[in-house]
Amino acid sequence: MTQVRQPGGARASGAHLVYVELKRRILDLELAPGERLHEPALTAELGVSRTPLREAVRRLIAENLLEQQPTGAVLVPRLDARDVVELYEVRASLEGLMAGTAARRATGADHDALHGLLARNEALVHFRDDAMAAGTAIHDRIGEIADNAWARHLHRQVTDQMRRYKLTTNSSEERRAAALSEHHDICAAIIAGDDVAAADLASRHVLGARDVAVRALGEPGPDAAAPGADAP
Amino acid sequence: MTQVRQPGGARASGAHLVYVELKRRILDLELAPGERLHEPALTAELGVSRTPLREAVRRLIAENLLEQQPTGAVLVPRLDARDVVELYEVRASLEGLMAGTAARRATGADHDALHGLLARNEALVHFRDDAMAAGTAIHDRIGEIADNAWARHLHRQVTDQMRRYKLTTNSSEERRAAALSEHHDICAAIIAGDDVAAADLASRHVLGARDVAVRALGEPGPDAAAPGADAP
DNA sequence: ACATCCGTACTTGTATACGAAGGGTCGGTC
DNA sequence: GACCGACCCTTCGTATACAAGTACGGATGT
Numbered sequence: 001m002t003q004v005r006q007p008g009g010a011r012a013s014g015a016h017l018v019y020v021e022l023k024r025r026i027l028d029l030e031l032a033p034g035e036r037l038h039e040p041a042l043t044a045e046l047g048v049s050r051t052p053l054r055e056a057v058r059r060l061i062a063e064n065l066l067e068q069q070p071t072g073a074v075l076v077p078r079l080d081a082r083d084v085v086e087l088y089e090v091r092a093s094l095e096g097l098m099a100g101t102a103a104r105r106a107t108g109a110d111h112d113a114l115h116g117l118l119a120r121n122e123a124l125v126h127f128r129d130d131a132m133a134a135g136t137a138i139h140d141r142i143g144e145i146a147d148n149a150w151a152r153h154l155h156r157q158v159t160d161q162m163r164r165y166k167l168t169t170n171s172s173e174e175r176r177a178a179a180l181s182e183h184h185d186i187c188a189a190i191i192a193g194d195d196v197a198a199a200d201l202a203s204r205h206v207l208g209a210r211d212v213a214v215r216a217l218g219e220p221g222p223d224a225a226a227p228g229a230d231a232p
Numbered sequence: 233m234t235q236v237r238q239p240g241g242a243r244a245s246g247a248h249l250v251y252v253e254l255k256r257r258i259l260d261l262e263l264a265p266g267e268r269l270h271e272p273a274l275t276a277e278l279g280v281s282r283t284p285l286r287e288a289v290r291r292l293i294a295e296n297l298l299e300q301q302p303t304g305a306v307l308v309p310r311l312d313a314r315d316v317v318e319l320y321e322v323r324a325s326l327e328g329l330m331a332g333t334a335a336r337r338a339t340g341a342d343h344d345a346l347h348g349l350l351a352r353n354e355a356l357v358h359f360r361d362d363a364m365a366a367g368t369a370i371h372d373r374i375g376e377i378a379d380n381a382w383a384r385h386l387h388r389q390v391t392d393q394m395r396r397y398k399l400t401t402n403s404s405e406e407r408r409a410a411a412l413s414e415h416h417d418i419c420a421a422i423i424a425g426d427d428v429a430a431a432d433l434a435s436r437h438v439l440g441a442r443d444v445a446v447r448a449l450g451e452p453g454p455d456a457a458a459p460g461a462d463a464p
Numbered sequence: 465a466c467a468t469c470c471g472t473a474c475t476t477g478t479a480t481a482c483g484a485a486g487g488g489t490c491g492g493t494c
Numbered sequence: 495g496a497c498c499g500a501c502c503c504t505t506c507g508t509a510t511a512c513a514a515g516t517a518c519g520g521a522t523g524t
Contacts (some may be wrong), residue, residue: 013507013508014508040474040475048508049508049509050508051507054287054476055286055290055507059290059293059294061291062290062291062294071476071515071516071517072245072477074476083382086381086382087382089333089380090326090380090383093326093383094322094325097325148318148321149315150318150322150390151318151322154386154390157386158386245476245477245478246478247478270505272505280479281480282479282480284477286506303486303506304485304486304505304506305505305506306506466523467522468522468524469520469521469523470519471518471519472517473516474518475514475517476513476515478511478512479513480510481508481511482509482510483506483507484507485504485505485507486505487502487503488503489502490500491498491500493496493498494495494497
């Protein structure tokens with residue numbers, strides 16, 4: 001197997017393809033937390049040799065999406081409710097930073113874009129998944145406006161991790177409405193150029209989601225991932 | 233070459249040793265920014281085969297301590313003044329988070345420890361390197377008290393990156409005195425349990441260092457690394 | 465019956481060999 | 495003299511072979 005150029009221009013070596021596939025499986029919980037990775041089995045399944053597989057695994061270890069035991073065994077990290085709280089708080093911190101920076105840097109075009117995204121969020125507030133996507137779009141846009149590559153890089157690490165927990169903090173209509181209202185306030189502060197308020201509102205917005213998530217973890221829902229629970 | 237147990241218990245495979253050594257060379261600028269890594273040369277120099285070398289390089293790429301061009305060539309990332317600002321701001325955000333959390337969690341023993349570290353910082357304020365180390369010890373302790381593994385993990389990524397820039401923000405006596413004073417205020421807020429003030433003070437403390445660093449970059453000192461400057 | 469020791473199978477870590485792509489250089493041609 | 499093309503060499507990506515350490519099972523002894 002040789003390396004090929006993707007349409008986007010980024011390289012797509014076998015190792016990179018394996019990395020993308022393994023990462024997807026981990027984040028989608030197709031690889032169960034606590035499960036051990038067996039190189040021979042994966043090489044056969046993915047159709048590559050051990051070398052590219054190992055490179056992908058090494059990268060995932062570096063990203064904390066896999067962990068290596070002292071003996072060398074590699075396994076999928078277990079889910080831990082403690083991580084959820086920590087990740088939310090870090091995310092709140094980074095989003096606060098980005099919102100504040102965005103408030104100082106946003107241009108007229110950015111204001112228009114935020115208005116458009118807010119309108120979209122409002123129109124979709126009754127539809128759980130669409131409202132979620134619209135909210136994420138607002139957050140992403142704020143990150144773009146802030147234009148802090150390192151903040152975005154670390155923020156992406158955090159959100160990737162959180163994806164494993166399948167946290168649906170806006171499953172209820174009220175919660176979605178509250179989130180929308182908070183999005184409104186955050187964007188208003190950014191548009192007004194009030195960086196302190198924007199940072200504060202954005203941070204509190206995420207901490208609010210943290211509280212909802214923590215409560216949801218206390219009373220595990222239908223398909224909620226129960227952190228720390230091991231299937232026998 | 234086979235893997236051996238380190239005293240600490242962590243494994244020390246050849247790949248890991250190579251990782252540690254390469255990381256050190258990158259952070260100490262022994263590998264010049266912009267320089268290309270040649271696998272054959274490094275394997276000969278480090279006495280390992282390409283396999284463990286490549287694994288170490290992959291991990292460093294994942295940590296943004298190396299970057300890979302579309303052609304496959306791996307090189308040491310160039311220094312960029314823009315990164316300095318971004319890294320300081322992310323660091324300010326994370327240290328603010330940790331200081332705030334520490335204010336809520338600090339115990340009596342933690343208060344004593346902070347008092348001791350402050351006294352040490354004060355005693356060493358006239359000695360640049362020692363004062364720096366004492367200041368870092370305070371920051372580290374706050375991170376321990378906050379006990380947010382993810383915040384500390386990301387914070388470590390940031391500080392590792394910043395090490396490449398050899399930023400000496402406290403070279404002047406006044407700056408060291410100011411930093412000491414700020415450390416006092418931060419610790420006072422933590423001990424008082426005032427999380428909002430602690431977060432704010434810690435964040436501003438780092439942003440102050442950012443401003444000093446930015447000014448220093450404007451007027452490159454004797455051995456200051458000039459970001460973006462390429463030696464011919 | 466339980467614990468312990470040992471042997472076997474497996475898994476991981478490392479080295480090396482091979483194929484393909486990129487870059488540089490030399491020569492030819494306009 | 496400058497530009498273009500073909501060639502070779504280097505370097506990277508991948509596959510495979512080998513060595514060493516680990517884990518599991520069974521046998522054996524107390």
